[in-house]
Every structure is written in C-alpha cells, then in structure tokens.
Amino acid sequence: MMNKRVRLTFPQHLIKEPVIFTMAKKYDVMPNIRRARVTETVGEMVLELQGTEENLAKGIQSLRDQGINVELVEGDIIE
Amino acid sequence: MGYVKGMKCIECGREYSISPIYVCEFCFGPVDIVYDYKGIKKVLTKKKIEKRGGNLWRYRELLPIDGDPQAGLNSGFTPLLKADKLARELGVTALFIKDDSAIHPSLSFKDRVVAVALTKAKEFGFDTAACASTGNLAHSVSAQGARAGLTRFIFIPASLEQTKIVASLAYEPNLIAVDGNYDDVNRLCSEIVSRYKWAFVNINIRPFYSEGSKTHGFEIVEQLGWNAPDNVVVPCASGSLLSKIWKGFNEFRNIGFIKELKSKVFAAQATACCPISTAIKQDSDIIRPVKPDPHTISKSLAIGNPAEGYEALNAVKASGGYGDDVSDGEIIDAMKLLARTEGIFTETAGGVTLAVTRKLIENGKIGRDEVTVICITGNGLKTQEALYSKTASPHYIKPTMASFEEMLGEIKDGDAVSIIPAVAGDKKRRR
Numbered sequence A: 001m002m003n004k005r006v007r008l009t010f011p012q013h014l015i016k017e018p019v020i021f022t023m024a025k026k027y028d029v030m031p032n033i034r035r036a037r038v039t040e041t042v043g044e045m046v047l048e049l050q051g052t053e054e055n056l057a058k059g060i061q062s063l064r065d066q067g068i069n070v071e072l073v074e075g076d077i078i079e
Numbered sequence B: 001m002g003y004v005k006g007m008k009c010i011e012c013g014r015e016y017s018i019s020p021i022y023v024c025e026f027c028f029g030p031v032d033i034v035y036d037y038k039g040i041k042k043v044l045t046k047k048k049i050e051k052r053g054g055n056l057w058r059y060r061e062l063l064p065i066d067g068d069p070q071a072g073l074n075s076g077f078t079p080l081l082k083a084d085k086l087a088r089e090l091g092v093t094a095l096f097i098k099d100d101s102a103i104h105p106s107l108s109f110k111d112r113v114v115a116v117a118l119t120k121a122k123e124f125g126f127d128t129a130a131c132a133s134t135g136n137l138a139h140s141v142s143a144q145g146a147r148a149g150l151t152r153f154i155f156i157p158a159s160l161e162q163t164k165i166v167a168s169l170a171y172e173p174n175l176i177a178v179d180g181n182y183d184d185v186n187r188l189c190s191e192i193v194s195r196y197k198w199a200f201v202n203i204n205i206r207p208f209y210s211e212g213s214k215t216h217g218f219e220i221v222e223q224l225g226w227n228a229p230d231n232v233v234v235p236c237a238s239g240s241l242l243s244k245i246w247k248g249f250n251e252f253r254n255i256g257f258i259k260e261l262k263s264k265v266f267a268a269q270a271t272a273c274c275p276i277s278t279a280i281k282q283d284s285d286i287i288r289p290v291k292p293d294p295h296t297i298s299k300s301l302a303i304g305n306p307a308e309g310y311e312a313l314n315a316v317k318a319s320g321g322y323g324d325d326v327s328d329g330e331i332i333d334a335m336k337l338l339a340r341t342e343g344i345f346t347e348t349a350g351g352v353t354l355a356v357t358r359k360l361i362e363n364g365k366i367g368r369d370e371v372t373v374i375c376i377t378g379n380g381l382k383t384q385e386a387l388y389s390k391t392a393s394p395h396y397i398k399p400t401m402a403s404f405e406e407m408l409g410e411i412k413d414g415d416a417v418s419i420i421p422a423v424a425g426d427k428k429r430r431r
Helices: A020-026 A053-065 B039-043 B046-051 B054-061 B084-090 B110-125 B136-147 B162-167 B182-195 B204-222 B242-254 B277-279 B310-320 B327-340 B349-362 B380-387 B401-410 B420-430
Strands: A001-010 A028-040 A042-051 A070-071 B004-009 B032-033 B080-082 B093-097 B129-131 B151-157 B173-176 B230-237 B264-270 B323-326 B371-376
Touching: A001 A053, A020 A028, A020 A042, A020 A053, A028 B173, A042 A053, A053 A070, A053 B093, A053 B371, A070 B182, B039 B054, B039 B264, B046 B204, B054 B110, B054 B204, B054 B323, B054 B420, B080 B204, B084 B093, B084 B327, B084 B349, B093 B204, B110 B129, B110 B136, B129 B136, B129 B182, B136 B151, B136 B162, B151 B162, B151 B182, B151 B380, B162 B173, B173 B182, B230 B349, B242 B264, B242 B310, B264 B310, B264 B349, B277 B323, B323 B327, B323 B349, B327 B349, B327 B380, B349 B371, B349 B380
Parallel strands: B093 B371, B129 B151, B151 B173, B230 B264, B230 B371, B264 B323
Antiparallel strands: A001 A042, A001 A070, A028 A042, B004 B032, B080 B093
C-alpha cells in the first residue's frame, strides 16, 4: 500500500458528478479529502489517496481520462 | 541567534516548529516562516544594514537561519539601474532595472534562494543537497553546494539539451538523467524526498529556500533610498519570487523601514505557460494547472503547476496589481531592446518581464509618471540559443582598407561611422 497526495482540478461539467467515489470503488483506492473549493466554472480538491501502486496508477489515470487534472500537491518540482 | 518564531500553514493556520516540512500535515497547504518582528524591530536599523557587506545576508535577521550564513556569502546586492534610455523607449519617466543577471556565483536570482536553502540544510544537519532543474537552479545548487562542501544530486529529464547540462557538469555534481518526461521527474523526486534524508532545496527545504527571494525586494527598497516603488514587475514560474518580494515589502513596513506601502505587484508570464496571469486576468480564485508548450523559448518560466501560485495570486490582488503574458516574438524583441538600450543581456525570463511591462504601460495598468522596477532575474549568456538567427548579422569584409571602407559606407547607423576623423589627431600626437 502507498499514499499519494494530489491536487485535482475539475472542469465545470464534472463538478456535480461523484467521480471520486466512483474511482475509489472501482479501483479499491481510499480517498482522504483535506481541502476543496468550487467556483462557478472550476472545482479544486486536495486529497490523499491510499492503495496499491497499481490501483493508484489506474485510478489516477481514470480521473485524467475523464478530463480531471491530477497534479502533485507540492507543485512542479523541476525549476 | 535567529528571529524565527516558527512555521504556519497559509491555508488553515496550523502552527509548526521549525523543521524540514513543506506542506501542512492536515490540509496539505503550503507553510510559511513566521518571524518575531517586534524583536527584529528592536535590533535592526537601516544604518546597521548599510554598514554591512554588499550581499544578501545584510538582511539576515529577516532570513530563516539560526547561526551564521554558510553559503552565498557573496550573493546578492546586485545593481539597481536607472534605465533612462529604456524609459524613453517605453514612454515613462522613472524606470529601474533590478539586475540579477550579475549575481554571484551563477548569474541568476536562484543564487539568493539557494544561499538560504543550503545554509538551512547545513543547520538541519543534511550532508546532501538535491534539486530537479533544467537550468538556473541546477547551476546554483551545483556551484554553491560545491563551495559549501555538500554532496550534490541534480535530476534532469534525459532529453534535456547538452548545452543546458554543461554549465552544471562543470561543478561535478551527481547529475541524474531520468529516462522520462518532466512529469516523471517530478513524481520520482517527490518519492525520493520521502525516502532519503536529503535536502531537496525546492521540496522539503522550500519554505526556507523561497524566503531568499525576499532579499530581491529588500534591496529594491534600500537602493531606492528606503522607498518602495509604485510598481514592480516580476517574472513568475513557481510564483515564489513575486509572493516573497511582496512579503519582504510588508516586512519592511512591519518593522518601520517604510511608512506606507502603496506598491503594486505585477506578474509576468509567457503565453506558452501562464496559469498565474490567466487566473489574474479571469479574476479567478483557482489556478488551473496547464501543460506548457514544449517549444517555448522561455523554458525557465514553464511551470504548469506552480508551487506558490496562490500566494502570488493573492499578492497581486492585495497590492492592486495585475498580470499579463507575452508571445515568444515579444520576448525576443524585449531581450534585444534591453540589451540595445541599457547594455543588459538577459535570459528569456527577462524578456518576458520587460515585454509584459511594456504591455502594462500601453494598456494603462502602469502609470507613465510612476516609479516602476523591472526584475531581471538571469543572464542572457545562459540562453543564447533563443537569439540564434534573431540578431543582426556581422559585417563580413576582406582584410583590406578598401573593403573596410566600402562596408563603412554601407553602414547607415550614426554611431558606427563616428570613428572616421581619427587620422588628424593621430598626426598631432606624433609631433
């Protein structure tokens, strides 16, 4: 099992969809939400995901496939 | 003795004692350094600073170290130039260049942040400094880490051009070329930092590292005779330089060095990667990460998921500033303009800052009779390839006077032909 701390940015059409729950159930990933905010046009959520390395990779890819931006909470490290 | 009280999460306000942490354990928000400003106000005076050496440690009470500086002892206190020729070109009255293209030892403002990061790393007891970088940060960690006696690990994407590697390899760090793209390097480094007790300057040392950027702002105020300018235009990659210049201005106000703070802070980005200026222009509270255009010439600013983007956004809003972005063509024009008018050859990021300044003046965001400072953060010798085939050509001649004078006749520029009547003077001297 491993943990990943990520920041998700949702496009407008996905703000009302249960994408985190669906991903968590499908890939056996445990989400632990720490922070979130939503505006009229965009949503942002900071959370920790726990699961096997393979399931985490699949779960994150499924979020990306739906159009959600998944980034590390520490930001881009290459400067 | 230092004047640091502790660390505090910017998002939820949770407080921490000083340690190499970089996000809040509760809300994963960024943490900031908190100082004892009352204590600093009692001991630090403008006169005391003015008597100190010409380097960034002249503001040491406002930097997050406990003991003596251990790196970057000659970094900082770079020139603030009054740029009258450039001011005339842009149609403004009072323009200044804060010129970090001349900073010791590696010619970019990263020398400021790395000086603080490595000093703090040594205080924490680390013996290895690391970073992931495609340019300036790698050069600075490689150079300053060598002098500070630290083992150095530099991570780069394996596809990085040879020219960018050489300036780091000269200092003989352990240069790790990762077989993957930028995202892969980002992910790998964030995993390494949790497993190895290394000082990753912009990950686990980031809260201390970014404090070094304040000195760029401190120097601007001191060099303007202890006055904050009306406007400061700052290039944004991670956003930390901008947010820390603003923090520095506020600290000077807190300790009474400046009476009031009316400065506006402006963010400059390249259109190829502009998550911060986009959020400013859209008046959004959320910064959408972007994938940078891989072909942009301003690679040093191409950070799609800026670590301190929110702090930069908040600083711009709090100051009443704005943000804008410019194309590669505008960046090149600005680099050449700065070199032609003020004799400063800046890297592409400097071109971004000047081009955005020009735009902000033209659209009225910056007043033509206000005092404006443009932050130039790196040296053009590092990104010469950006100007390949974009500069004027040499005048090719044969090694004869006839060929030389034929060429001279073709040059229409007044400056270039003013050398002709030197022969009479020569004869006089011989008598």
